[in-house]
């Protein structure tokens with residue numbers, strides 16, 4: 001498969017890992033997500049593109065796992081907040097001053 005929507009990815013993660021994720025619980029799964037974010041941060045300092053890509057994959061996988069056990073639809077949540085415009089300034093591209 002070369003294309004997948006956010007919802008399909010989340011459902012795939014549910015099929016693969018929901019039982020184990022739900023047994024681990026919210027706190028444990030959140031801790032895994034945080035660990036993976038730290039691993040991504042470490043890879044960003046290096047020059048291994050393939051390893052960096054794998055860390056991106058791990059972060060979104062653990063985010064999907066956490067959303068699954070929380071019963072949150074990531075696709076709906078992201079579109080509700082970021083529906084083709086910046087939620088703060090309502091512009092695309094964002095015109096906020098940082």
Ligand SMILES: [Zn+2]
Nearest residue numbers: 086089094096
């Ligand atoms: Zn903005």
